[in-house]
Amino acid sequence: MSDIVQCVPLQDDAAWPPNWRATTHSISSGRYIDPAFAVLEFERLWNRVWQAAARLDEIPEAGDYTVYEIGDQSVLLVRVDAATVKAYHNFCPHRGTALGEGCGKFEHDRIICPFHGWRWDLRGQVQYVLERQEFRNGELRDSDVALKEVSVALFAGFVFINLARDPAPFDEFIAPVRQLIEDLAIGDMHHYWWKEIAAPGNWKVAQEAFFESYHVPTTHPQLETAGADFIFGDQSGPEVDFSHHYHQYETFPHGHGRFFGGKKTPMAGHVTLPGDPVEMMAARLNLLVEGMDAMVLAEDVELVRSLKGKPIPEGSSLGGEYMKLLYSTAAAQNRPMPKPAPEVLDMWGGEIFVFPNLMILPQAGNAMIYRVRPHRTDPDRCIFEILSTRTYPASLTPPRATVEKVVDPSDPEQLRLIPRQDLGNIPRMQRGLHSRGCKQIWLARYYEQIILHMHQELDRYLLAGP
Ligand code: FES
Numbered sequence: 001m002s003d004i005v006q007c008v009p010l011q012d013d014a015a016w017p018p019n020w021r022a023t024t025h026s027i028s029s030g031r032y033i034d035p036a037f038a039v040l041e042f043e044r045l046w047n048r049v050w051q052a053a054a055r056l057d058e059i060p061e062a063g064d065y066t067v068y069e070i071g072d073q074s075v076l077l078v079r080v081d082a083a084t085v086k087a088y089h090n091f092c093p094h095r096g097t098a099l100g101e102g103c104g105k106f107e108h109d110r111i112i113c114p115f116h117g118w119r120w121d122l123r124g125q126v127q128y129v130l131e132r133q134e135f136r137n138g139e140l141r142d143s144d145v146a147l148k149e150v151s152v153a154l155f156a157g158f159v160f161i162n163l164a165r166d167p168a169p170f171d172e173f174i175a176p177v178r179q180l181i182e183d184l185a186i187g188d189m190h191h192y193w194w195k196e197i198a199a200p201g202n203w204k205v206a207q208e209a210f211f212e213s214y215h216v217p218t219t220h221p222q223l224e225t226a227g228a229d230f231i232f233g234d235q236s237g238p239e240v241d242f243s244h245h246y247h248q249y250e251t252f253p254h255g256h257g258r259f260f261g262g263k264k265t266p267m268a269g270h271v272t273l274p275g276d277p278v279e280m281m282a283a284r285l286n287l288l289v290e291g292m293d294a295m296v297l298a299e300d301v302e303l304v305r306s307l308k309g310k311p312i313p314e315g316s317s318l319g320g321e322y323m324k325l326l327y328s329t330a331a332a333q334n335r336p337m338p339k340p341a342p343e344v345l346d347m348w349g350g351e352i353f354v355f356p357n358l359m360i361l362p363q364a365g366n367a368m369i370y371r372v373r374p375h376r377t378d379p380d381r382c383i384f385e386i387l388s389t390r391t392y393p394a395s396l397t398p399p400r401a402t403v404e405k406v407v408d409p410s411d412p413e414q415l416r417l418i419p420r421q422d423l424g425n426i427p428r429m430q431r432g433l434h435s436r437g438c439k440q441i442w443l444a445r446y447y448e449q450i451i452l453h454m455h456q457e458l459d460r461y462l463l464a465g466p
C-alpha cells in the first residue's frame with residue numbers, strides 16, 4: 001500500500017485499512033469494492049439513516065401497501081388514511097412470514113398473514129389469532145404480537161423511514177434542503193414513469209455519476225457539442241468555454257448538496273448555437289425530451305415553439321417570455337408550479353442531493369428523481385431507479401406509481417439515450433476500481449465536491465461506533 005499518496009484523512013479513521021480512506025482530495029478504491037466495507041455500511045449507515053422508502057403515489061389510498069427493501073431488511077409501508085402512513089418491520093410475529101410482497105392493497109383494511117391467518121388492522125394492532133389460548137400459556141398479550149413500527153416521516157411526496165430504534169429527528173436531518181425542495185414544489189409532483197435497473201456497479205459509483213456536470217461534454221456529446229468537439233478533436237485551438245464553468249456547487253450539513261446552472265441554461269433561453277433562437281432553444285430542450293422523457297416534456301417544447309415570430313418585449317428575453325408562458329399555461333390548467341422566484345428558477349436543470357442516496361433534478365412543473373440502493377450482498381452491484389414525475393392539472397387524478405423493471409439497460413427500447421450514456425460508464429468504473437493499479441480516485445475540488453462531501457458524511461456514520 002506504500003504507493004497510496006498520504007494525505008490528510010477527513011476524520012479519525014486511523015484504525016481503518018488504508019484502502020478504506022477518504023482524504024480531502026481522493027477516495028480509496030476499497031470503499032467501492034470491499035465486501036467488508038459494504039457490511040459496515042449496512043450496519044452503521046443504512047440501519048441508522050433517514051432514507052426515502054417510497055413516493056406517496058405508490059400508496060395513494062387507505063389500505064394500499066408497498067414494500068421497501070434495503071439490504072436484508074424489508075419494511076412494509078401502509079397507507080392508513082389521507083394523512084397517515086405507517087411503516088412496519090415486514091414479518092409476522094407468529095413464524096416470521098413477510099406480511100407484504102411487492103405492492104398491493106389490504107382489502108377491508110385488514111392485514112392477514114398468508115400462512116395461518118393472523119390478522120391486524122392498518123395501525124398494526126392485532127385483531128385475530130387462531131387458537132389464541134394455545135400461545136404463551138394462554139396469556140398472549142396484544143402487545144406481544146402487535147406489528148413492530150419503523151420511524152416514518154412524510155416530506156415532499158416521499159415516505160422517509162429510519163430503521164434506528166431512536167433516530168435523530170427527521171426535521172434536523174432535512175433542514176438544510178427543506179426550503180429548496182418545498183419551493184420547487186416537489187411535493188406536488190406525481191408519478192409519470194418509474195424504472196428500476198439492476199446496475200453493475202457499487203451504489204456510490206452509480207450515484208456519483210450524477211453528482212457533477214463535468215462529465216457532460218464527454219459522456220453526452222450531443223448536449224454540449226462545442227465541448228465534445230474540443231475533447232475529441234485535435235485540441236489545437238484554445239480550450240472552449242465548457243458549460244460546467246457556469247454551474248454552481250454547494251454542500252450542506254448532514255451530507256446534502258446541490259448544483260445548478262443559474263441563468264446560463266437552455267431552459268432560461270441560453271443557447272449558443274447559431275440560427276433562429278426559438279428553433280435552437282426548442283431543439284436543445286427537445287434533446288431532453290427525446291433523450292430522457294423527463295425534466296423537459298414534449299408539451300414544454302411546444303410552448304417554446306409557440307413563441308416563434310412573436311416579438312420579445314423590451315427588457316425581456318426569450319427565456320423570460322418562455323417562463324411567462326409556462327406559468328400562464330399552468331395557471332389556466334390549475335396545475336401547480338414551483339415558486340416563481342429567481343433563486344428557484346435558477347435551480348431548474350440543476351440537482352439537489354439528499355444524503356445518502358436521493359437525487360432530485362427539478363424543472364418546470366416536473367422533476368426527475370434518482371434513487372440508488374446497494375445490492376444486498378454484492379458491492380459490485382446496485383439498484384438504480386429513475387422516477388419521472390410531473391404536476392397534473394387539478395382535474396386529473398395522478399396514476400398510482402408502479403415500477404417497470406429494465407432488463408437490459410443498453411437496449412434503446414427500454415431506456416432512452418441520456419440514462420443509457422450515464423449507466424454505460426458504471427460497469428467500466430466498477431471494473432477499473434478493481435484494478436490492482438487503482439488505489440484511489442482523484443476528485444476535482446470544486447466540480448466534484450458533492451462526492452467528497454458525501455463520503456465525509458458517510459464516514460461520520462461509519463466511524464460512530466457500533
Ligand atoms: S406465520 Fe403468520 S400467522 Fe403463522
Ligand SMILES: [Fe+2]
Nearest residue numbers: 209219220422
Ligand atoms: Fe450524465
